[in-house]
Amino acid sequence: xxxxxxxxxxxxxxxxxxxxxxxxxxxxxxxxxxxxxxxxxxxxxxxxxxxxxxxxxxxxxxxxxxxxxxxxxxxxxxxxxxxxxxxxxxxxxxxxxxxxxxxxxxxxxxxxxxxxxxxxxxxxxxxxxxxxxxxxxxxxxxxxxxxxxxxxxxxxxxxxxxxxxxxxxxxxxxxxxxxxxxxxxxxxxxxxxxxxxxxxxxxxxxxxxxxxxxxxxxxxxxxxxxxxxxxxxxxxxxxxxxxxxxxxxxxxxxxxxxxxxxxxxxxxxxxxxxxxxxxxxxxxxxxxxxxxxxx
Amino acid sequence: xxxxxxxxxxxxxxxxxxxxxxxxxxxxxxxxxxxxxxxxxxxxxxxxxxxxxxxxxxxxxxxxxxxxxxxxxxxxxxxxxxxxxxxxxxxxxxxxxxxxxxxxxxxxxxxxxxxxxxxxxxxxxxxxxxxxxxxxxxxxxxxxxxxxxxxxxxxxxxxxxxxxxxxxxxxxxxxxxxxxxxxxxxxxxxxxxxxxxxxxxxxxxxxxxxxxxxxxxxxxxxxxxxxxxxxxxx
Numbered sequence: 001x002x003x004x005x006x007x008x009x010x011x012x013x014x015x016x017x018x019x020x021x022x023x024x025x026x027x028x029x030x031x032x033x034x035x036x037x038x039x040x041x042x043x044x045x046x047x048x049x050x051x052x053x054x055x056x057x058x059x060x061x062x063x064x065x066x067x068x069x070x071x072x073x074x075x076x077x078x079x080x081x082x083x084x085x086x087x088x089x090x091x092x093x094x095x096x097x098x099x100x101x102x103x104x105x106x107x108x109x110x111x112x113x114x115x116x117x118x119x120x121x122x123x124x125x126x127x128x129x130x131x132x133x134x135x136x137x138x139x140x141x142x143x144x145x146x147x148x149x150x151x152x153x154x155x156x157x158x159x160x161x162x163x164x165x166x167x168x169x170x171x172x173x174x175x176x177x178x179x180x181x182x183x184x185x186x187x188x189x190x191x192x193x194x195x196x197x198x199x200x201x202x203x204x205x206x207x208x209x210x211x212x213x214x215x216x217x218x219x220x221x222x223x224x225x226x227x228x229x230x231x232x233x234x235x236x237x238x239x240x241x242x243x244x245x246x247x248x249x250x251x252x253x254x255x256x257x258x259x260x261x262x263x264x265x266x267x268x269x270x271x272x273x274x275x276x277x278x279x280x281x282x283x284x285x286x287x288x289x290x291x292x293x294x295x
Numbered sequence: 296x297x298x299x300x301x302x303x304x305x306x307x308x309x310x311x312x313x314x315x316x317x318x319x320x321x322x323x324x325x326x327x328x329x330x331x332x333x334x335x336x337x338x339x340x341x342x343x344x345x346x347x348x349x350x351x352x353x354x355x356x357x358x359x360x361x362x363x364x365x366x367x368x369x370x371x372x373x374x375x376x377x378x379x380x381x382x383x384x385x386x387x388x389x390x391x392x393x394x395x396x397x398x399x400x401x402x403x404x405x406x407x408x409x410x411x412x413x414x415x416x417x418x419x420x421x422x423x424x425x426x427x428x429x430x431x432x433x434x435x436x437x438x439x440x441x442x443x444x445x446x447x448x449x450x451x452x453x454x455x456x457x458x459x460x461x462x463x464x465x466x467x468x469x470x471x472x473x474x475x476x477x478x479x480x481x482x483x484x485x486x487x488x489x490x491x492x493x494x495x496x497x498x499x500x501x502x503x504x505x506x507x508x509x510x511x512x513x514x515x516x517x518x519x520x521x522x523x524x525x526x527x528x529x
Contacts, residue, residue: 095526173454173492180435180457184442184449222435247526248492255427255485259496284480 027271031082034275037282040235042086043079043274044257046249047072049241049265056265062106067267069114073124078274080128080162086231088165090249094137094174108145111168115148119155129161135227136170137178165231172251179225186225228253236277240266258284297472297518299343300336301494303486304329306478306502313502319363324504326367330376333419335508337383339515343418343468347486351392351426365400368423380407386414390462391425418466425462427488434460463490470494473518475511477503495521 047068054064072089079087091111097104118125118132125132134149141149149168223229233253239245242263246254260277262269304325311321333344349364380387389404396404404423437460441447447456463469471487471494479500483491497514499506 093526098527171492173457173489176431176435176489177452177454177457180438181449181452183435183439184452222432243521244496244498245494245523246491246496251488251492252428252431255483255488257482259481259483280481 027078028081030275034278034282035083038285039083040278040281041084042088042232042234042236043084043277044088044090044234044237044250044254045072045075046090046237046239046247047266048239048243050267052241053265053267062110064267065107065110069110071267071269074271075269075274076124076128076164078271080130082278084162086163086165086234088135088167088228088231088234088250090170090247091166091168092136092170093167093248094140094169094171095248097140097169108142112145112148115145115152118152125152125156125159125164129159130156131159131161131163132156133163133165133230134168135165135175136168137174138169140169163231165228167249171248172246173248175227176222176252178227179222182225183222223252226252233257236260236281238262238269238273238277240264240269240273256288296340296515297495298341299345299466299468299471299473300341301345301347301471301474301487301491302329302332303347303474303476303484304503305476305480307504309478310502310504318360319367321504322364322367328504328506330379332506332511333385334379334383335511337385337417342416343420343466343471345420345422345463345466345471345487347425347484348421349391349423349425350485351424351429352485354395354424365397368400368421377407377410380411380419383417384414385417385419386411387419387421388465389421389423390430390465391423392429393424396424420463420466422486425486427483427485427490430462430487431457431489433462434458458489461489463487473497473514475499475506475514477501477506493523493525495523 050064050068052064053067054060054062057063059067076087092107096107117123120126124130132152134153138146138149145168149166228250233255234250234257237246237250237254237257238260240262242261244259244261250257258277258281260273260280262273262276264270264273307321307325308318309321310324311318314321316324329346329348333346336344348368353364354361379385387407389408393401393404434457438447438452438456442449442452458464458469461469470490470492473496474487474491474494475497476482477499479498481498487494495518497517499510499514501510
């Protein structure tokens with residue numbers, strides 16, 4: 001008789017394992033069907049609504065972000081299972097630094113914990129062979145978070161199956177400003193280098209060289225110097241919690257991106273929202289491909 | 296009330312097809328609708344109305360349609376519109392690349408900009424041959440050139456400096472508070488990119504020529520119900 005509760009627990013455990021396997025199998029079958037249509041190469045997420053979720057469930061503030069992290073892990077799993085190669089997430093905006101110091105600190109502590117966990121053997125990074133990039137003005141982060149981020153980038157640099165871009169201390173307008181500054185520095189380096197060459201060259205050749213230099217100046221490629229140039233532009237941008245705005249995220253890159261704004265708060269985001277976004281993408285895909293060819 | 300409302304005028308061709316009309320009739324209906332909606336916005340207290348009249352990407356359309364569109368834009372400077380601009384004291388600006396636009400149209404554009412440049416309280420910005428990427432690129436190139444000439448230092452480059460070089464620098468309110476796109480498509484399609492950083496987006500399922508006062512009020516009501524946080528807690 002004393003064994004019964006243990007037996008029940010054992011059976012309960014087996015049941016939930018079985019249910020999970022059935023669910024996993026159904027999910028993968030569904031993905032095989034969806035994959036018969038075009039699959040986006042890159043999806044970006046604005047993970048909005050953690051705090052409102054915590055308030056709604058009567059939890060303390062930090063728990064919303066923790067629940068948000070679980071939702072993120074599920075989303076990444078679905079995306080990579082579906083064959084989506086690039087996933088970008090808006091983890092922390094430069095504007096978010098203006099929140100209450102206690103909140104910023106608690107978010108930074110959570111980020112540090114989660115960034116470190118990416119290096120563990122059982123983490124999703126190893127499961128899917130993810131290359132991780134941290135995109136943003138990393139100088140604005142505290143030393144520990146920045147060091148952890150750089151460690152993860154170095155450790156995953158050889159992975160090539162799928163890519164995760166984590167935008168942290170990021171603003172699109174800041175990304176563009178940094179790209180312009182780099183271009184200015186590159187140009188002044190180029191000018192110095194060619195001035196140095198001219199000191200030794202023939203005056204005949206000088207004329208042509210100056211012309212080429214002018215051309216180079218005209219061909220300033222801001223795009224090359226953008227941090228997000230490691231990935232193609234997103235095909236879909238999903239912002240949770242029903243807000244329909246970009247909040248200074250990937251402005252340059254989302255000119256032709258399909259925007260989705262499900263009402264669910266980020267911790268409530270699920271497979272159905274992702275599938276809905278992809279089905280809409282598939283619906284518009286042939287029209288967009290035709291337009292691209294016209295350009 | 297938003298100070299600057301931007302519109303992506305999408306759906307003219309589909310509206311015309313559904314009504315059994317030609318594409319050019321669709322665009323004409325769309326052009327008229329723009330004036331009506333702009334007038335309504337100004338009456339409601341909006342300062343700046345901007346409209347994505349023609350995108351750089353639209354040059355890929357067939358020649359007949361492009362000719363129609365250019366002629367439509369030229370005829371914006373018709374008697375009744377001119378009367379409206381002066382009566383309501385609306386400043387008109389046209390922003391965009393302008394290198395491929397016919398000379399005659401450029402002349403008309405210049406004339407109307409000159410004629411209305413003194414008006415301060417209402418501003419209609421038409422984006423013709425405009426691309427958000429081109430706008431940012433041209434602003435960045437301009438800054439790189441200035442840095443080469445020693446007019447600015449590389450460390451001076453910041454967001455405000457870039458914003459001053461964008462084509463929307465003709466406006467007191469370069470960043471729209473609300474952007475409305477009709478016809479149900481949920482994309483920016485390379486309209487304002489930098490300027491839409493914090494703009495509330497509203498996607499309406501109706502085609503542009505059907506976007507009337509009720510639909511506009513619906514969009515404005517939605518805008519007013521939103522909580523704009525700009526990244527911080529309010």
